[in-house]
Amino acid sequence: MAVKAGVGATGGQARFPAGLANAQHRDPGPGVWIAGRISSPASWPGRAAHHLGGAATAAEPGCSRARRGSGHTGCAASEAKGAGTRQHCAAATYWLAAALAWAAPALGQMPWPQAAEHTPHTSHLLHDLLAVPGTLWTSGFVLSYKLGEQGAGSLFPLFLLDHGASASDLGLWSGLGAVTCSIAGSSLGGALLARHWQPLSLLKSVLKLRLGGLAFQTALLFHLNTPGASLDPGTVLRGAALLSLCLQQFLGGLVTTGTFTVMMHCSQLAPRTLQATHYSLLATLELLGKLLPGTLAGVLADGLGPHLCYALFLALSALPLLELGLAPNTLA
Template identity: 50%
Template structure:
């Protein structure tokens, strides 16, 4: 692996830690203490800073250096982990939630900076591999902090684990500082800073002028809706049907995420050999079949039969494998679109697309618990299938420029 890809991988790795903590650990913990699906889903609101990335993206894009923003954000993440080590989720849950909110803020700032860096330094033929590093690094950080924490929480304890995470951030800060000291990737091409513009109307006009932006905006908003609902609710369904928190930490938090990482890695390889548009169409058809299989498991599941438990684990693994593939190709499509933009708005343009990608997942996962409590889990999975079909229809109407 090149030094550039290794640096990007480490930056995305530490950026994935807050997501893993909140997506894999907190929901299971809250369910074990008896909270409803609705309340658990509403904790997704702590991801709110990610939806505002586009607000501070122009500042990261046009003021200071990417190095400075990256170091500031990682220092903030280290301080949040240190603060969490002094708190207890049982007695200080509101304070823990506030710290997680700040963790998401610093991670979102870091995301803007590292995405802007990646857009500039990755050549067209490297985008697939670069996005593999992005997705895999992020997911490994998420797995370590989510499923890993859930599995060993009873053994190591909350305080020790957050001291460990603080140390990981400090190591990442030292490594990034040394690498940036040996490279000039933070400097604009030609050695001159692009002209600054923070006028919202000018930025929006520049966005719209970038080819395929309108289609890509709709795509990133809807491409995960059905899958996101299933990923959010199926582990909680299993928790209510004889699976323990430890089993879910292993199968859903580690094994399934391992398949997700394999899928993301394979996505980078496929992107180096095939164009994005034909590939994403095939993957959407496969995902629809996977979701149909998981829906059958929901309707037929019987915890007294090993075959149904095995089918549940298989459906989770298959779902995460295809999800990893689709995510890598999706972020590659986003980056190809952004590379057609003017350099002065590239980081902002990509952050805008990435914000909408998060917003699409977050808005649905926040309220999916309400839907499940209202119409029940089986009917909800039928709804997830319909949403996946709608996303597939949009992909089939993609402009040919996406494949360029």
């Protein structure tokens, strides 16, 4: 996916990926229109984020290239106003959520922490944490259960963008749609666990569904390289691709709820004075397992190619299913 370099001041014309023909890129320096070169998947995340956030408004009839090039400021003012409104709504939502949480009656009913009966020496703290039954298995599981999902989820929208998908559609479905589906999946997971589903049994079922969803995404990726494959509006392939984005997020929410339930169960097996520290250790490992794939996904796609990279993510998604077969009885 090459882009010809050009500078608007000299009349040069830039070529952009399909679906972004009207998008313009402004350099941080004032008044310079630039076009770069997207040479490898490792450079996609930053540029694609710019595409997803700005391409839709750049392609609007009222914000044409001629008006932008002639110094018309109406479009920029409209975009800035819309962005400011969204930021204010998001900030108000966060403040409302914080106020509701702070005013929750449950906080006033929480008992004050009792004085610790035994404080372990610092040199023995890690040993005491790892000695808790099930800690080693849980640590390995929370490190690996999101590797394939996060890696594939960070690259799949970029692959769709590269094959001509609409930037505005991808921004909507991989943003608002994905978050909505993830919340719905987490809520369903909590409801199922409240109905006395065993966390490990729930995880085993949902992980199989997630593996099937990722296999479907891999098949779509291979099919997009066949002659005649198109992501134009109204095509079945486009609908299937956007649906797979939301389905993976929904299943990811289910898996996350089950995993955190297992983490809490494991921490309850620790001595009372170590439970909070034990859970913090597991939560840190879980976050590390989520961050690693997104950090390395571009490098892997650049070095292995998109198809082999996605096959690797598919294999990593099968790993947690194998680990569930080794779960200790203390967590059952």
